[in-house]
Structures are given as structure tokens and as C-alpha cells.
Amino acid sequence: MATTQQIGRSSQPAQQSTPAGQFAPHAPIEIDHLSHDYGTRLALDGLTFDVRSAEIFGLLGPNGSGKTTLFRILSTLMVPTGGHARLAGFDVSTEANRVRLQTGIVFQATSLDVKLTVGENLMHQGHLYGLSGSHLKSRSKEVLDRVGLTDRKNDMVETLSGGQKRRVELAKGLIHSPSVLLLDEPTTGLDPGARIDLWNYLRILRDEQGVTVLVTTHLMEEAEHCDRLAILSEGKLVALGSPAELKAEIGGDIVQFETASADAATTLGARIADRFGVVPVVVDNAVRVEREQGHRFLTEVVEAFPGEIVSVSVSKPSLEDVFIQHTGHRFWLDQGEEKQ
Amino acid sequence: MATATAPTPASIGLTRLKTSLSSSLWIPAYSLWRRELVRFYRQKARVVGVIASPLLFWLVLGSGFSKTFQSHGAASAAASGSTHYLSYFFPGAIIMIVLFTAIFSMMSLIQDRNEGFLLSVLASPVSRSAIVLGKVLGGATLAAIQGWVFLVFCPLAGVHTTPLGMLYAMLAIALTSFSLTALGFVIAWPMDSTQAFHAIINLVLIPLWLGSGALFPVSGASGWLRFLMLLNPLTYGVDMLRNGLFPAELTTFSPEFNLIVTVVFCAVVFVGSWAVVNRRSNKPAA
Numbered sequence: 001m002a003t004t005q006q007i008g009r010s011s012q013p014a015q016q017s018t019p020a021g022q023f024a025p026h027a028p029i030e031i032d033h034l035s036h037d038y039g040t041r042l043a044l045d046g047l048t049f050d051v052r053s054a055e056i057f058g059l060l061g062p063n064g065s066g067k068t069t070l071f072r073i074l075s076t077l078m079v080p081t082g083g084h085a086r087l088a089g090f091d092v093s094t095e096a097n098r099v100r101l102q103t104g105i106v107f108q109a110t111s112l113d114v115k116l117t118v119g120e121n122l123m124h125q126g127h128l129y130g131l132s133g134s135h136l137k138s139r140s141k142e143v144l145d146r147v148g149l150t151d152r153k154n155d156m157v158e159t160l161s162g163g164q165k166r167r168v169e170l171a172k173g174l175i176h177s178p179s180v181l182l183l184d185e186p187t188t189g190l191d192p193g194a195r196i197d198l199w200n201y202l203r204i205l206r207d208e209q210g211v212t213v214l215v216t217t218h219l220m221e222e223a224e225h226c227d228r229l230a231i232l233s234e235g236k237l238v239a240l241g242s243p244a245e246l247k248a249e250i251g252g253d254i255v256q257f258e259t260a261s262a263d264a265a266t267t268l269g270a271r272i273a274d275r276f277g278v279v280p281v282v283v284d285n286a287v288r289v290e291r292e293q294g295h296r297f298l299t300e301v302v303e304a305f306p307g308e309i310v311s312v313s314v315s316k317p318s319l320e321d322v323f324i325q326h327t328g329h330r331f332w333l334d335q336g337e338e339k340q
Numbered sequence: 341m342a343t344a345t346a347p348t349p350a351s352i353g354l355t356r357l358k359t360s361l362s363s364s365l366w367i368p369a370y371s372l373w374r375r376e377l378v379r380f381y382r383q384k385a386r387v388v389g390v391i392a393s394p395l396l397f398w399l400v401l402g403s404g405f406s407k408t409f410q411s412h413g414a415a416s417a418a419a420s421g422s423t424h425y426l427s428y429f430f431p432g433a434i435i436m437i438v439l440f441t442a443i444f445s446m447m448s449l450i451q452d453r454n455e456g457f458l459l460s461v462l463a464s465p466v467s468r469s470a471i472v473l474g475k476v477l478g479g480a481t482l483a484a485i486q487g488w489v490f491l492v493f494c495p496l497a498g499v500h501t502t503p504l505g506m507l508y509a510m511l512a513i514a515l516t517s518f519s520l521t522a523l524g525f526v527i528a529w530p531m532d533s534t535q536a537f538h539a540i541i542n543l544v545l546i547p548l549w550l551g552s553g554a555l556f557p558v559s560g561a562s563g564w565l566r567f568l569m570l571l572n573p574l575t576y577g578v579d580m581l582r583n584g585l586f587p588a589e590l591t592t593f594s595p596e597f598n599l600i601v602t603v604v605f606c607a608v609v610f611v612g613s614w615a616v617v618n619r620r621s622n623k624p625a626a
Contacts, residue, residue, distance in 0.1 A: 075463045097364075100465040111460035115379045127371035128464035130363025172460070 026089035028053050028180050028212035029074070035082035036069050036235075043069040045235040046083065051214055051228075054206050058226030059216040060319065062331050066235040067216045071184050074214070075105045087180055101129065104173035108184040110165055111172070114158040118149060118168050121157060122175055129176035136175075143171040147201060163194030170201060181205065183215045187222060199225050220319045220331070231323055238326040243319060250317040250325055253294025257287045257301060258311045268308050272301060283330055290317065290325065365473070368466040372474025373481065376445060380482050390441050390486055395493070398433035402426040405555075430497035431581040432554025434490050435574070438483045438517050439549050443541055445479030446524030450534050468617045476522045476613060483517035484510075499585045508595070509584025515602045516577035520545075522609035529616045552578045558592045576601035 029051035036044040044066045051057040059067045072078040073085055076096040085092045088102035112121050119140060126136040144150045147167040157165065166186065173181060183202075187195045205211040206227075215226065223229050224243050231239040231246070239246055257272075259265045262285045269282040272289065276297070281288045291297045294314040302309055315321075323331045380386055405425050452458040461471060488510055494501075501509070527540050551565070552574035561569055569575050580598035582591045591598075 077459065077463055097465040100463065105460065105463050107456050107459055107463075109456035109459070111456040113375065113379070113457055114455075115382050116375065120375075120378070124371050124375060125460070125464075127367045128461060128466050130367060130465065132363075132367050 026086060027051060028088055029057070029214060030084075030086040031070075032085070033083035034070070034073070034080055034085050036066075036073065036078075037081045043235050044073075044080070047232075047235075047237050048083075049230055049237060049240055051212060053212055054210045055227040056202055056206055056213045056215065056225070058223045058229040059214065059232060060218070060220070060223040060229050060323075061216075061232035062218055064234070065232040067218075067232050068184070069235075070232075071182065071216050074182055075103070075107075076100055101176065102179050104176070104178035104181040106166075106169045106173045106181070106183040106186055108186075108188055110169065112157045112165060112168055114156070117154050117156055118144070118160070119153040121168060122172060125172045126175045131176060139175055139177070143174045146174070146204075147171045162189050163191065163197065166190060166194065166198065167201075170198070174205075178211070180212045180214070183213065185216055185218070187217075187219075195222075223319055229319075231319075231326065233323070233327045239322055246319065246322045247317045250290045250321055252290060252292035254315050254317050254321050255289045255291055255294045255298050255301070256313045256315075257289075257309045258313075259285050259287070259308055260310055261285050264308060268305060271305060275304060276301070281324060281328055283324060283328070288321075288324065290321075364465060364467045365470045368464075368470040369474040369477070372461075372471065373478040376448070376475065376478025376482060379448070380445070386444065390437060390444065391489065394433050394437040394440065394490065397436065398426070398429060398493075402429040402433070405429065424498060426496075427498045427586070428557075429555065430493070430499065431578055431585055432549075432552070434487050434513060434581060435516060435552065435554055435578050436549060437490055438487045438513060439520055439545060441483035441486045442479055442517060442520035442524050443545060445482055446475075446521060446528045447534055447537055449475060449525065449528040450531050450537055453532060469614060472522075472525065472610070472613050472617050476518065476525050476610065479521035479524065480514070480518040483521055484514045487513035487517060494585070497585075501585055501587055505584045505587040507584070508587075509581050512577060512581040512584055512598075512602065515606055516574070516581070519573070519577070519602065519606040519609050522606070522613045525613040526609060526616055529613070548572060548574050551575070553582075553592065554578050573601060573605040577605070 027050040031047050031049050034044055034047045035042065047066075047070065059070060061067045069078075073080045073092060074087065076092050076099055079093050087099045090098040090102065092099050113124070116124065122140040122143065123136060126132070126139060131139060141150070144153055147170055149164060149167055149171065152160065152164065157168065160168065166189075170186075173183075181202075187198055190198065202213050202215070206213055215222070217223055226243065228242050229240070229246065230237055239249075241249070257265075257268065259268050262282075265282050265285045265287050269280040269287045272278065272280050272287060278289050278291065289297065289301075298312055298314055302312060317325075320331050402425055449458070452461075491506070491509070491513075524545075527544070528537055531537050531540075551569050551572050553569060558566060558569045558575060576593060576598045579591050579593050580595065580602055582589070583595040583598060593601075
């Protein structure tokens with residue numbers, strides 16, 4: 001597919017033809033003290049991180065964490081109120097059109113025209129990106145081939161299944177051979193089989209074409225597929241790293257003691273801290289402790305405070321534990337209404 | 341010898357400008373324009389509705405009113421020479437088709453926004469002018485074609501005109517199609533529900549047509565109504581069409597004046613639609 005990549009880029013100016021930032025001094029996505037204020041609410045609060053070349057990067061956060069705002073800014077639909085975001089070295093606020101040429105976007109809602117055929121949708125998208133003629137035809141054929149929909153080219157989009165539509169969206173996002181692909185909750189509404197397919201396509205893009213992929217998600221199991229993750233909460237970056245690294249930071253096991261009430265949990269948390277010199281996190285009516293050799297610790301605690309514990313559990317840390325560890329609250333409790 | 345064939349910096353600059361214009365303006369505008377047409381003809385009900393309803397309207401309303409107008413002697417004064425109210429109402433009916441088609445095609449703008457199609461256009465590197473051009477010209481083309489098709493009923497309406505008059509009438513239809521579509525664009529752009537758009541149609545667009553001399557002449561109105569009709573830019577479009585279809589008759593305004601006002605109206609609403617699209621802000625775009 002390396003040759004395809006060259007064909008795809010050949011019509012663009014020389015300085016943009018470097019494949020996916022191989023020699024580029026810039027990271028494909030640089031986010032620098034980025035803030036966004038909707039007037040009444042601070043949606044993003046001084047985010048700073050880079051996305052590396054040819055990685056699948058996940059933005060994980062509950063609704064209202066700011067990931068949709070960040071996605072809007074990266075897709076140049078909204079100008080941030082503070083800080084900078086650069087894609088392929090270009091600033092989203094001041095060089096929007098250069099950013100757009102380098103970026104493929106797959107929105108959460110379908111952006112296809114259902115009254116047009118698959119092929120017509122792709123031709124139209126190509127025209128928007130300045131492609132035309134035989135070059136566009138060959139690109140259209142390539143991307144359809146890539147998502148396995150060549151035989152549906154002349155079918156009306158309204159006759160496709162949800163998974164097939166999502167694949168057309170992906171083809172649409174790739175028509176201009178972008179070096180960065182942004183996807184907003186890409187597996188929403190897909191059945192498990194279609195989800196697996198989509199992730200396979202994303203990996204192929206990363207491995208064979210060196211495309212940098214950014215995916216937003218609110219699903220822990222999706223986030224596990226990413227090479228690296230940024231975890232957002234209330235507009236702030238709370239953790240950054242590969243899923244394995246993030247979970248390893250927690251160390252040993254997660255031991256959880258459930259009590260009868262939130263007050264009881266607070267009391268128990270303080271007493272555990274006193275007695276064992278650990279730093280427990282109290283979430284609702286449960287006390288959570290991260291600890292090597294969790295089963296042994298569990299026995300000690302239950303023996304020390306027998307009357308106060310309703311139930312206990314020991315588990316290997318999950319991404320949800322990472323989230324709780326960094327924010328002190330549960331992932332799903334944070335359901336502030338996200339604006340738009 | 342290499343220097344002899346090498347293009348001058350100026351010509352490179354010009355070529356680059358042409359390339360960037362074609363890739364960011366003309367090709368996308370063409371593509372959006374074509375989409376409007378393809379979508380329209382794929383929805384057969386729209387095609388039927390937009391031809392049949394004004395025809396019905398023209399025949400029923402026109403026939404009904406013709407008695408009333410004649411009995412009061414108003415029709416002869418109003419249409420000054422054309423004996424039948426159906427003739428008087430004919431240009432108004434054509435403008436009505438144009439208005440309906442323009443309204444419906446701009447309603448698709450709200451649909452595009454809600455379905456997410458518009459989002460992907462806004463996130464692409466097309467110049468904002470291409471969106472306006474493609475969408476407005478698309479709607480205007482449809483409206484004009486519908487209006488022109490209705491001209492086949494000219495013999496029924498007792499139209500006596502010259503080839504030049506017919507061309508002038510077609511120009512009037514084209515310009516009015518453009519201005520009404522652009523007006524629809526300005527109204528539809530900030531909206532996110534077709535219900536709200538319907539309210540505006542009833543509140544603004546239908547009255548605009550009612551008070552344009554389509555149903556009764558400006559000379560027949562008095563006082564504040566006459567004043568409003570004179571302010572209504574559509575009045576001049578209807579009158580311009582009347583100039584073309586009934587060149588022998590004396591219309592309210594001169595053909596030249598009608599043409600100028602209609603062209604200025606086109607320009608104003610087009611600039612308006614361009615302005616509403618060219619706002620990029622730190623509010624959600626769509």
C-alpha cells in the first residue's frame with residue numbers, strides 16, 4: 001500500500017507530501033494549554049499533550065468531560081478561547097484550511113447523503129477536498145476497496161446497514177489521503193462484529209499507511225484497544241499513557257470494601273488509613289485501596305474491622321480504576337449534561 | 341533553453357490562483373449544486389407536488405376570483421387589457437412555484453444540518469462562498485426550471501408575447517428564483533428545526549408573495565398596503581415577469597426599473613447569505 005500512499009499525496013504541495021510526519025519536526029497533534037469557555041462553563045481547562053505519529057490515540061472521558069469540545073476544536077468547527085492546538089504542524093485557529101487538508105474526520109452522527117449512492121457520496125467528498133477527474137475516481141475505488149464495499153458502489157446509502165454506513169463514513173474520511181484521522185465515538189450503534197471490523201481497519205491504516213488515528217470514546221473496553229490514552233475529566237487531563245502503563249501505575253490489586261453507608265465508608269477509610277498507612281479512596285459507600293498482594297491485605301482488614309464491612313472484592317486494576325484513582329469519583333457518576 | 345520555456349513567476353502565480361480557486365470554490369460549488377438537482381429528481385413526490393400544486397392553485401383560485409374581479413370591474417382596470425383574471429394571475433402563479441421550490445430546497449439546508457451532512461462540508465477546506473454558491477444556485481436552478489416549465493401553459497393563460505418578451509420573462513423567473521432561494525438560505529442557515537422554518541414561511545415568505553402584486557395589482561391597493569407593496573422587492577419581480585409575458589400592457593413600473601430592483605435584490609440577499617456563512621466562532625458551528 002506504500003505506492004497507494006504516494007499516489008494519494010502526489011497532487012499536494014511538496015512540503016505536505018512527507019508521509020505522516022516521518023521527518024516532520026511536529027507531532028501530528030499538539031495540544032498546548034488548550035482551553036475553551038462556553039461563556040457559562042469552562043469545557044476545557046488547560047489541556048497539554050501530544051499525539052505521536054502512527055498511533056491510535058484514545059480520548060477517554062465520561063459525558064461532559066470535554067472530549068466533544070476538544071473534537072470540535074480539532075475538526076476546525078470551533079475556535080478555542082485559549083491556548084493552541086496544531087495538527088500536522090498547523091494551527092487549528094489560524095490555519096484551518098491547511099489543517100483540513102491533512103485531516104480526515106468521521107463524525108458521530110452520519111454525514112452521508114442517504115439519497116445519493118455510495119460512489120456519489122465519495123465523489124462529492126473528494127470534490128470538497130479539491131480532488132477531481134481520474135485521480136478522484138482512483139482514490140474512490142481505493143478507499144471503497146479498503147473498506148470492502150466495492151460491490152455496493154452504486155447502491156443508495158439508505159439501503160446500507162449501520163455497519164456499512166460507518167465504513168462508507170470511514171472511506172469518506174480517507175478520500176484525500178489524510179495523515180491524521182479523527183473519529184468521534186466511531187462504534188456508536190454498531191453491533192459487536194462491526195466494531196471488531198472497524199478496529200481492524202484502524203489498525204491497518206496505522207500499520208500500512210502510517211496514519212495517526214485519534215478516537216474519542218466513553219467506553220472502557222474501546223479504550224483498551226488504543227495505543228495510548230488521554231483520560232479527561234471536567235475539562236482536565238487526568239492521565240496519559242498506554243492502557244497497560246496506566247493500569248501498572250496503580251500497582252497491585254484493587255481491594256474494595258463495601259459498607260452500609262457513605263458515612264460508614266468515610267469512617268472506615270480513615271481507620272484503614274490510620275492502621276495500615278495506606279491512602280484509601282472513598283467512593284460512595286465503598287472504600288478502595290490499591291495494594292500488592294490484595295488478598296492478604298483484604299484478610300487483614302476484614303479481621304481488624306469485622307462489623308463494618310458488608311462485602312469485599314479484589315480485582316486487577318481496570319481503566320475505570322485508573323479513572324477513580326485520578327479523580328476520586330466514579331466514571332459514570334459524572335454525567336453533567338454536555339452542551340451540544 | 342530551459343529558461344525560455346520556464347513559466348514566469350506571474351504566470352505561476354496565476355496558475356496557482358486558478359488551481360486554488362477551482363479546487364476550493366468551483367469544483368465544490370459544482371458538486372453541491374449537482375447534489376441539489378440529483379436529490380430533487382430522486383424524490384418524485386417533490387417534483388409532482390411542486391408542479392401540480394401551483395397549477396391547481398392557479399386554476400381554482402384564478403377561476404374563482406375572475407368572477408369577483410370582473411363583476412366589480414376591477415379586473416379590467418387591474419390587468420388593464422387582459423380580459424381574464426386567469427391571465428392576470430398567471431405571472432403570480434409562476435412566482436408562487438418559484439417561491440415554493442426555493443423554500444423547499446432551502447429546507448434541505450436544515451435537514452443537512454441535522455443529519456450531519458453540513459458538518460462534514462463545514463469541516464472540509466472548501467471556501468465558505470462555495471457552500472453558498474452551490475446551495476443557492478442549486479435551489480435557484482430548480483426553482484427556475486419549475487418556473488420555466490410552467491410557461492407551457494402560456495397559451496391557456498392568453499399570453500401574447502414576442503420571443504424577446506419570452507426571454508425577458510425567463511430572465512425574470514431566473515432572477516426571482518435566485519433572490520428567493522438566497523433569502524431562504526439566510527433564513528434557514530441559523531435554524532435547526534423545520535418547524536421553525538415553517539413558521540417563518542407563513543409569517544414572512546407567503547405574505548411577501550401575497551403582497552407582491554401576484555393576486556391583485558399595486559394600483560388596486562391603498563394606504564399602508566400600497567406602501568408595503570412598494571417596499572416589497574418581490575413586487576418588482578412579479579411586475580418584471582408581467583412585462584415579459586404581456587409586453588403590450590402597461591405594467592405598474594417600467595421594465596428597466598423592475599430589472600434594476602430585481603438585480604439589486606439578488607445582490608443584497610446573496611451578500612447576506614455569504615455573510616451568515618462566513619462567521620467562524622467559538623460557538624458550536626453546527
